Amino acid sequence: MTPVTYDNESTGKFNFINLNTGEKEIPFGEYLFQRILDCGTKSVFGVPGDFNLPLLEYLYEPQLLEQGLRWIGNCNELNAAYAADGYSRYSNKIGCLITTYGVGELSAMNGIAGAFAENTKVLHIVGVARSTDSRCKDFKNRNLHHLVPQLKDSNFLGPNHKIYYEMVKDKICCSAEYLEDIHDACNQVDKVITDIYKYSKPGYIFVPADFVNMTVPTTNLLKKPTFTMENCIVSNNEQDIINITNTILDMLYQSNTPAIIGDVLTDRYSGKELINRLINETHIWNFASVNGKSIIDETNQTYMGLYNGEEGPTAVKERFLQCDLILNFGVDINEINQGHYSFSYKPGCKLIELHPTYIRFSTPDNGKEQIFKGINFIHILKSIVESIDVGQLTYQYPISVKPFCTEELNFKHDSNSEIITQTLIQNKFIDYLNPGDVVVCETGSVQFAMRDLVLPNQVKYISQGFFLSIGMALPAALGVGIAMQDFPRSHISNNCESAISESYTPRLILLEGDGAAQMTIQELTSMIRFNVPIEIMLWNNNGYTIERAILGPTRTYNDVMQWDWTKLLEAFGDFGKKETKSCTLETPIQLIEKMAQLKNGQKDKMIELIEVKLQTLDYPKQLRHMVESAKVKSAGLFNK
Amino acid sequence: MTPVTYDNESTGKFNFINLNTGEKEIPFGEYLFQRILDCGTKSVFGVPGDFNLPLLEYLYEPQLLEQGLRWIGNCNELNAAYAADGYSRYSNKIGCLITTYGVGELSAMNGIAGAFAENTKVLHIVGVARSTDSRCKDFKNRNLHHLVPQLKDSNFLGPNHKIYYEMVKDKICCSAEYLEDIHDACNQVDKVITDIYKYSKPGYIFVPADFVNMTVPTTNLLKKPTFTMENCIVSNNEQDIINITNTILDMLYQSNTPAIIGDVLTDRYSGKELINRLINETHIWNFASVNGKSIIDETNQTYMGLYNGEEGPTAVKERFLQCDLILNFGVDINEINQGHYSFSYKPGCKLIELHPTYIRFSTPDNGKEQIFKGINFIHILKSIVESIDVGQLTYQYPISVKPFCTEELNFKHDSNSEIITQTLIQNKFIDYLNPGDVVVCETGSVQFAMRDLVLPNQVKYISQGFFLSIGMALPAALGVGIAMQDFPRSHISNNCESAISESYTPRLILLEGDGAAQMTIQELTSMIRFNVPIEIMLWNNNGYTIERAILGPTRTYNDVMQWDWTKLLEAFGDFGKKETKSCTLETPIQLIEKMAQLKNGQKDKMIELIEVKLQTLDYPKQLRHMVESAKVKSAGLFNK
Incomplete structure (x- = not known):
């Protein structure tokens, strides 16, 4: 220059x-x-x-x-x-x-x-x-x-x-x-x-x-x-806010089986604390969304899973279809977040979508709708929390239905297996986390494995779920780590029922794929340079496995070079291995042990990079499911 | 995805x-x-x-x-x-x-x-x-x-x-x-x-x-x-081409001291062979440009240096100012290529600029000009080569003036020095090259050191001299290496006076800076993957030295992490160091020896990465010169 x-x-x-x-x-x-x-x-x-x-x-x-x-x-x-x-x-x-x-x-x-x-x-x-x-x-x-x-x-x-x-x-x-x-x-x-x-x-x-x-x-x-x-975002339409709030409250009071979705804009407009307070005070059934995952505390007593229409678990859909009123806070509509537009509703269900620029009341059955523009939902959410009379809520939720739990996903893991599989990861990952931890997840096959897992209390989950640019997560994790230095524990709410001990330092965990990591790998050096404590799970499945799931499972265009991942941090500046530690895991027992150690704080160095060897064509079933349903949608178009 | x-x-x-x-x-x-x-x-x-x-x-x-x-x-x-x-x-x-x-x-x-x-x-x-x-x-x-x-x-x-x-x-x-x-x-x-x-x-x-x-x-x-x-680029104005060619030939026949500049578009429009033929057949004085470096074979008997106005060597300017007619083939005008618009001409000099979309005749002294649009210069160049009558050329070049040589740059290198300096590099670099080699040079301080060196016969020099995006050269060198596989020796002309032996395999040499390399470093892996033989000179001067020359010489924003460069190729896939070799050089004698070995083909492995330690604030004098002249130009604007 x-x-x-x-x-x-x-x-x-x-x-x-x-x-x-x-x-x-x-x-x-x-x-x-x-x-x-x-x-x-x-x-x-x-x-x-x-x-x-x-x-x-x-x-x-x-x-x-x-x-x-x-x-x-x-x-x-x-x-x-x-x-x-x-x-x-x-x-x-x-x-x-x-x-x-x-x-x-x-x-x-x-x-x-x-x-x-x-x-x-x-x-x-x-x-x-x-x-x-x-x-x-x-x-x-x-x-x-x-x-x-x-x-x-x-x-x-x-x-x-x-x-x-x-x-x-x-x-x-x-x-x-x-x-x-x-x-x-x-x-x-x-x-x-x-x-x-x-x-x-x-x-x-x-x-x-x-x-x-x-x-x-x-x-x-x-x-x-x-x-x-x-x-x-100062509001100048107080009366509209009161009117809409009252309408929503009336609908809630009349509903037998209302539900809340916590979508992505709820967090972006600082509504996380509010929505969790609403849930904790009312015990309304609630669902996460793909792009809004971890906004709602998934350990709350009425968490019913991540709803993604036909692309999510049947057990979640079954619960969702029992709801007669849906409040979708901070809604953002796109093909990923709406499961390729496969959301369905209970007959007669009423839907309220709350967005930064409009509030939309509709009945999905008959397409009737009313839209109020120019109102930011966050004012409505605040107003609801402040004015709701819990005594007037009269639910008739079926008693047989329990909160959604990870076990319902029914991952059939062969405990005698000598190899690490996506199923094993899905089985063991939640155990690896402590309440209050921060997880950054790369776009790729493992991202699909994470979706439906029920996260521990106050875990913050960060992933680029719609734009899906591979390579984003590694530098993003640097940014998250820097923000955790600037605002320690700021993702943790003190109003939460089960608080995180002040003595616990939340961990930062990056879930990264090998193909994606190669895009932006040099930023590892900044983690060393700026002292960002992190655990990096490098899922090595020998290339762009997410693309292999779509087309060309064995094509060379989906291959990447095999790297010696354990040498990277030293090359990138940790000369004497003073601040970092790297290892490669190949068997389930190794992974389970390492996860247990890290969970318990047995971490020797500021940065740990754990290469986990996976099979090239091992896709999580959520990814397989989505690819299949998208293929059905466009059958006949691509018969090469 | x-x-x-x-x-x-x-x-x-x-x-x-x-x-x-x-x-x-x-x-x-x-x-x-x-x-x-x-x-x-x-x-x-x-x-x-x-x-x-x-x-x-x-x-x-x-x-x-x-x-x-x-x-x-x-x-x-x-x-x-x-x-x-x-x-x-x-x-x-x-x-x-x-x-x-x-x-x-x-x-x-x-x-x-x-x-x-x-x-x-x-x-x-x-x-x-x-x-x-x-x-x-x-x-x-x-x-x-x-x-x-x-x-x-x-x-x-x-x-x-x-x-x-x-x-x-x-x-x-x-x-x-x-x-x-x-x-x-x-x-x-x-x-x-x-x-x-x-x-x-x-x-x-x-x-x-x-x-x-x-x-x-x-x-x-x-x-x-x-x-x-x-x-x-088929032409449909044959008569215009003939007329313009004749005008140019007449001017050449009347000129006492004509000169040719080989600018960048000459190469882009496949005119390299033609311009060198013109030079070799006529012995017209000739100059390189910054963006067109290595188009003209710099070992030809009338090569007078790289002209960059006030930002180039005085010895080149002195030669240029003796010329009464300038043919600037493939001219591209911008602040870098024109030395911040400091080109000057002999009084009364005539200038012909030949461009893909126009031919411009002017007299810089009085600003008079005539422009012929819609003609690609390559047709004119071809026509000149085909129709020039060498017998009508009557030069009166001063006999005292010799072709430009690197020694004239007068790099004062302290031969007792224990450290490697930019001056040492400028002194020794040309010796390191063999005729026919290919050099890719990164944007940065070393790029300025390379400009004026007189390259051996048929060396191809590739550098992004105007857009100046740091990090470009490393992946570009991959592209060059792949092209050298696809079209072996295609940069070597058989018509050249001193041909390159068929038995010689041209080397690919990348000159890279540490700050720039960190931008795009992962592409080293593709050099291993696709078997690209290369010598990488990694000039490690501890950060963005080119920016330090401009502002903030000791500021942290110009720092980068220190890497262990010698570990990178192994991490990036050469597990057993079968294909690559890396080393660090700290003294002049080490550098000179390594250069001599490589020049003589004593290369053990397909890829050699040579980290060369330089001083943080050691700028080549060409860079210092340009920064100073640019500062003079805008004096008073930036007195913070």
Whole structure:
């Protein structure tokens, strides 16, 4: 990379007073990081580059460092985006990354698109050309490295400095501001942050390299000192909220077998505590969703399983079909989350879908519906919790039905088997966890194995269940680990019936596949660098087994190289094996023993990487089931 | 990743006859790969994914395999794009990669943008949703995984299936076709390929998963059996070519001190052989450019150095300023290639810029110019070579001026030094090369050290000199190595005065930095997997030294983790160290000895990785020079 010409002098102090207005001013670079801190975010991910260096200089301002600001340098920009996404998924705050013009921001794009598809709050700051250059009509000041030239007449026309901004705006972000006038810059920053909370989607700020040292007023900092979900989604339709709440309460009071689904947006809009309180106080039957797994505490006394229509266990579907009223909180509708649209309902069942932008009442039987737009469900959820009269609830749930338990999945594991199978993992995995642990699960075959397992109390489960970009989980786990450092135990509720002992340090566990791991493997080094304690279960099934389940089970295109996984952490910087330990497990007894040790805290080193050998064509039955049902759906289309 | 439902039955034979037309038909998947082969391309890079699996099945058709088709599976899609770019840079054919919808194609985007900025011929095939799904208005068939939903009303509106296509079209490719009607598909494929040759830029084909098994006529295959640069840029203005050629020849005959610059597009449009023939037959003084380095054989008797205005060596500038006529073949104008627009000319000098879309005659002194548009310079170059009358050339070059040689760079190396320095590298590097070797150089500080060195006869030098995306070179070197397998010695000209012995196998040498290497390191495994012989010089200067030269020389944001580089190849699959060897060098004598051994073919293993320890703040003087001159240019703008 080549220079955009900055001075590297020491920065001095920032006590500028604007002589015209008498206002205190600070450099824009400081303003930007202050705003990140004002969101509650402390760690910023990214990679340095020619156009963001002047901004990165502000990372070292004492007044920002005092507030906990720190830089987490990643190996590459895609990994940085994944890590920022993970940071947000754990903390529910904004995950931030900084990249440079073109080469950096484009590399991160798939991570941002994933955050968009999965409703994660990510702020992507891109250092771009000086405003003097992008405003200038002179070819010589416009035609910069990292910038794609025009297709035609590129030797005469300067490039479009906003071309990368135009690629992402209105497509993979909820808000994008390319700063062009320093006088608007503060408001633009605040707008993007507010939009990120409002939509729970990624936003972009494109920062010209010459803006960071210019001074800006501190007015906004005084006017709105912090950004929270609450102050970014303020409601101005109180009466509608009361009316809708009352309607829902009436329906609940009349229902014999109501049920709650805790879907993904419940967590994204900070409704996890509320929904669990509602469940614990009312004992309404409740179901998880694929994308919302672990929002509802699965050990509650009326947890009925993860509902995914025809693609989930029959035992769960049978319970769901007994419900006459469904409240689907934070609903997000897509082919994965809705089991390829195979949800079915009890005849006459009423369905209420609660979403950040609408509340929808319908009767699936006859298609009748009523939609109230412009209301964020989180206000309704809060209002329900505050005003529900438990005495008026009169359930007639069948007494024969018990809460869903993992045993019902009926995994038939051959206890004499000498090999480790997906079935064995499904049988033993829950035992491996302690209440309060955090699990990050890679896209792949094991992800399907995890779906239906009933998680222990207050376990947080993080997985990219819809966008399904393999390789995401490893850097995301770094981001989760960094967030666990910044906000220890923040996923644990004190209001929960069975609290997690203060003395217990929640573990971070990454479930990773071999093919996926090869995509982003270098980010292991950042776990060592930034002291992230983690247990990595590397399920090695010799390639892209999830693709083998779909097509080409023995094709070479589904193969990857065999690696010596146990040598990686040493190569990636743990020279004397001081901080890490790696091993390979091949038999059930080895896996069961290792799991028991780790569960009991018998962990020698900060990082343990456990390679677990699996059979190449061993798919979990949930994956097989989904592939088969999807094939039936499109029978005849693909008879090659 | 989850399924898009294909059958995985065996494929059978493809002798379809359309009963209506009597024409032979073949499956579209076969057609597409046949067209790739028809470009001369044999190896295809990429990563499997749900939406490209049915296409990948056609990789195994015997009639395609017979023609040399093979799949090079990469660790991730960005690496695949870089590798395809490298494949094209070496072979001057189309580098092809296949990715899947969204997650795959977006990850590759930075690689494609780089190919666009640097005029490389890359074909990016993206497997997308079935046409039946993208045409369907039903939400349930539209709302697929890997696809970003709409920002608003995403639970009601299906996503835009062409959203990723819209992101790249007219921005980072010269041609993009999203196939929607199987009847147009063959022509669309042919159009993209033709455009790639015509513009020497990347193109995209978006292939619906259900198209690959549909049959298409073979008409196009018969009508145009091959794609070559020549048949894609056919000229229809013969008289203009003759007129312009004659004008140029007249100017050459009148010139006392003419000069040729061999710029990057000369190679991209297959003009390397022609320009060297012109030089060898006429002995016109000649200069390389940054982006066109190694196009002109630098051992020719009138090579005068790499001209980069004020950012190159004074000795080269002095020669350049003696020339009264400059023919700049294949010119590409940008801040790097033009030394931040610091080119200067002898008073009264005439400048002829020859470009794929125009020929420009100008007098830099007074700004007078005449432009002829719509003519590809390669036709002019060919015409000049064919019609020049050497007897009419009457040079008056100063006899005192000798061809440029590396010694003139005057690297003052302290021979007693115990540490390896950039200066030492510049002093010793040329000796390390043999004629005919291939060097791939990473973006970074060493790239600046390489610029001015006079390369041995027929060495091919490959580097991303303008877009400057760090991490590109390692996967690009994989692509180069694969291309060297597909087209052995194709960079070596038999017409050259000093031919390379048939018995010599050209070496592939990668010059890599530590910070850059960490970005894309996993692709080392593919070098082992696909048996790519390579020597990797890993210049370890403890982080992003090129950025330290610009700003933050001691800042932590420019740090990376220290790795044990010598353990990587074993971890990445060379279990018994059968194919690879790694070492660390710390002293000048070690480096000089190792270079001498490798030069002489004393290489034990297929792959050698040599970690060379450098000082953190040791910049080559060319980098220091450029940073300083760029800082002068913008003095006062960045006084933080």
